[in-house]
Amino acid sequence: MQSSNNTLKKYRINADVLCLFQAAKSIGWHAVRESSIHRILYLSSVLYAFRSEQTDSDNPFGIYRFSIDKTGPYDSDISRSLEFLYKDEYLERPQHDDTYVIGNNVQPGNARHHSADSSREEWIQIVVHILGIYSENRIYDFVFRDPEYQRVLKTNTQQGLDTDSDNQTATTLRSFKEEFEAALPGEVDSFSNQQYIELYFEYIFSKILKRDIV
Amino acid sequence: MSFPGLQALIRANRNSVLSLQKNQIFNHPKLKVLLSQHLSPFWEERPNKGSMFLLVLQAAVIDDFDFDRVAVNLKGTVCEATKKHNCIAIDASFEVLEESTMADNYADLAITLSKDSHITFFFGTHGIDVCIDGERLQRVNVFYSEEDSRRFREKYTLAEIEDIFAAYQHELSDPSNYGLFFTDLTAINRINPNHHKQILRNSPEKHFRDHLLKYLNQNTQHTFYKEIELQTTKRETDLFTEWEGRKYMIEIKWLGMSIKKDGSAFTQAMSETAARKGVTQSLEYIQELVEKMRINLKCGYLLVFDARERRQAIDYQGFTFIPSALQAYYKHHFQLLPKLNVVNIHPA
Secondary structure (H helix, E strand, O other), X not given: OHHHHHHHHHHHHHHHHHHHHHHHHHOOOOOEEHHHHHHHHHHHHHXXXXXXXXXXXXXXXXXXXXXXXOOEEEOHXXXXXXXXXXXXXXXXXXXXXXXXXXXXXXXXXXXXXXXXXXXXXXXXXXXXXXXXHHOHHHHHHHHHOOXXXXXXXXXXXXXXXXXXXXXXXXXXXHHHHHHHHHHOOOOOOOOOHHHHHHHHHHHHHHHHHOOOOO | OOOOOHHHHHHHOHHXXXXXXXXXXXXXXXXXXXXXXXXXXHHHHOOOOOXXXXXXXXXXXXXXXXXXXXHHHHHHHHHXXXXXXXEEEEOOOOOEEEXXXXXXXXXXXXXXXXXXXXXXXXXXXXXXXXXXXXXXXOOOOOOOOHHHHHHHHOOEOHHHHHHHHHHHHHHHOOHHHHHHHEOOHHHHHHHOOOOOOOOEOOOHHHXXXXXXXXXXXXXXXXXXXXXXXXXXXXXXXXXXXXXXXXXXXXEEEEEEOEEOOOOOOEOOOEOHHHHHHHHHHHHHHHHHHHHHOOOOEEEEEEEEEEOOOOOOOOOOHHHOOOOHHXXXXXHHHEEEOOOEEOOOOOOO
């Protein structure tokens, strides 16, 4: 049973990575750095709780266990997935460094074949498109300012990043939403949580531009 | 995280907030990517922003954007078209469908041509105005303006590292800055009433580090952070940043004399030997980062704050003390920055 769960987990991670690349390619972003892949999947995980307002048991991104290393959020399963996908030519490294592109073995249906849940594919695409507005080079700045990431940094411990429903990022987003509801009562009822996430990223980007550091 | 001033900002931009969020076409992620990653950079690089023009496309083609072709054609055929005409119709790949010269009443023109499910982008003197389906968007962003973007672009990057620290040296000449690093005269008199010189505060490297960190984060385009936040080796005098996927490190050393933590005595003077040791220590750490931690480090810098009473050039002995095992790192991944002179005169 555990073995089949592990296998399913690996397939899901492989599918997530390929979805990430497909979504990036759709906006002209062909090459993605390994650190960015970890960061994008981390942001997908930590933001999902707010977007869906689901309970822990329903968090489809609970298969990841992120910790912080010198490159930022890191999950060894993602690195293993990249090794596998590279070995089987689903991904390539044209410059022989830490940057990957889609390989020859990827057909449009490959990712969907492994993904049992189109909603996670759709969500990864949304996150990639939001980040694509600001470019890959800004992902580091967004992750550095991520509330859950900052929370763990300040504990100065080896504890992992929390992506459950009450993680610090989701809590912050709820507060952000409440600010809008308080500022424009009754006028923002139709705003979706996804829209609030987009507004939040724009808000954080404005802080980056204005050098309002954490 | 709190959001001071956010409600006031939202209320001040109420119309933009509501109209932007309800505009399904504008909220299409591909349109936002087009604006931020292609059209805005194209507008920024034009030397003469007084040479204005309109791009027109059908809203229905957004889903079909071929960004590879967009990038090529924007800098190719579209750019060529703007030299002759001021109104250019394009498709999902930014192939030019039609180009013409129209009366330059751009405000009305942009709205008129955007009717019936079209989008116009007016490249004006202050930025890009967007009209969708007959309506001009007051702003394309709620929380920042083109002016904010311009100010950001004017800030230093690591490509100008010498300029960064030349400017920082200038900052350090201000008493409100250099005064922060020295302990008060009462503490000095307690140890030795006859010592009529400035003494650095205890652990001066942390004060230099924190002051530099704040300066770099405010005056460059990069986000720097303290090494200790990485919870690993407890190296407390390093700053890191990342730029285009590569890590950069700044190691800080200081020369001079400081006060002990309990205020009972002065520490031993840090001479230029500390600076030479700093070179070796920096290289050893760079080696560790690259070889053991597999960090994609581009360059490590050594920065020395010289707070000695009598400052003179540091003799690095031709760097002959660097072990052979570190020579490759010295050559390819290390830079010694010009030392910073800290004014050793009491501000009063």
